[in-house]
Amino acid sequence: MGAAAPVNPVNPALAGIDALFPGVAPLPLGVAYSGGADSTALLMAAARRWPGQVQAIHIHHGLQAAAGDFVGVCESVCVQAGVPLHIVRIDARHTAGESPEDAARRARYAALATAAVAHGLKGVLLGQHADDQVETLLLALSRGAGLPGLSAMPVQFARGGVMFYRPLLQTPSIVLRQWLVQLQIPFVDDPSNTDERYTRNRIRARLLPVLAQAFPHFRVTFARSARHAAQAQAVLVEVAVQDMAAIGTPPAIKALQALSVPRQANVLRHWLLLQHATPSTAQLDQLLHQVAACSTRGHQIHLKVAQGHVTRLGLHLHFTAAASAR
Known part of the structure; x- marks a missing residue:
């Protein structure tokens, strides 16, 4: 957990939220809250932005011994912030030949969508940030992906009849952590995030520090490239729809x-x-x-x-x- 004396706390997450919802947000909103730094910052920012209109959804995968500790931290933070917390237990085990990460991701989104509908939420905020976006882009490049892959993660998408939003894609992880430390808000570090058996973790541990030395602004420029790819892909879809009508x-x-x-x-x-x-x-x-x-x-x-x-x-x-x- 992180804690330090507060010094002029600012809210970097509000900039992303305000940019995503410049007008009226689809309230009430849920936040996918793991207890980690990123989702904690997002939850605190959303709760300050829309008091009484935000609820936390914690997905308990049951895949590691520390999962119970995550729940305890989530409960404590939500009580202090006055935010309702919904704990959803799922079975995220993968089948033979299935990627563990993909299986867990599908189960998590399905559970979030179901919980959002059950509690009358108009959408769910996700805590993926600029570092996550870069990692996704690098993974796509390593696989020889086309424009859909190079578009990385979309700012918003629908799943299970629920809208999901990623307001932190322009915000580096370190900025979120520093803000939480300033506010003395506790969070947990998932031990699986340092397991280099997973390609994404190897990128985070080995490649991102090298990129930061060679290209200090790579998070901004890589994210910009992903947005360009997404725009180009949108045009290709429009052309495809027109051509489908013709053929x-x-x-x-x-x-x-x-x-x-x-x-x-x-x-x-x-x-x-x-x-x-x-x-x-x-x-x-x-x-x-x-x-x-x-x-x-x-x-x-x-x-x-x-x-x-x-x-x-x-x-x-x-x-x-x-x-x-x-």
Whole structure:
């Protein structure tokens, strides 16, 4: 826990909240509150910004022995701040072949959405900050991601019928911690955040300090690049919607061939995503090759894409999901 003599405490989180909600916020709001520094700062800032209109939601994963200590700190802080606290216990264990991080993330968002609906909340604030955004961008680069991945984390999104907001994406983690220390507000450090078996933790421990030495303002510039990527991706989605209207659903092969190859790739990716199928780069390249070669009525297409197959039926492409994916 951190504590020190208060010195002119300021609230860096309010700038992010005010920028995200320059007018009237969708009150009441929930805050995903883990007990860590980032979510604690967000909870305190939101409670000061909207007194009596903020509730904390703590997701108890039960994945580590320290989880009980987190609950104790959350209860103490919320009592002192006069903020209602809802503790939700979930089973976040992953199945064989599933990423532990992905399994925990899906379970956490589902639980947050359910709790928000149950308590009449109009949205949920998340404590991801500028360092998290940089880590997400670097992970995407390491995987050779396209614009959706390079867009990193969106400022807001919907899940389970609930709006989620990230007002701290422009605020470095150290600024949040310093503010809490100034206010003598307790928080906990999750021991799993230093476990370098996880790629994100290795980036945080080894790469970010080097970047800070070489490029002191990298958090700001990397976040700006992510915003540019998100804007470009939004334009591509608009173009894809227009092209889908032109080629039809399912896609007409002749109409598809009339588009440039980059637009074919863009609209095919969009079409497949609508089928809940995410094609790999190799699969999409092969599909484009097959579409280009489809110049006779007898040319067949039968290509595995994600958890299903793209086939040619007459003059159109069709996607059939595997039975296990339905």
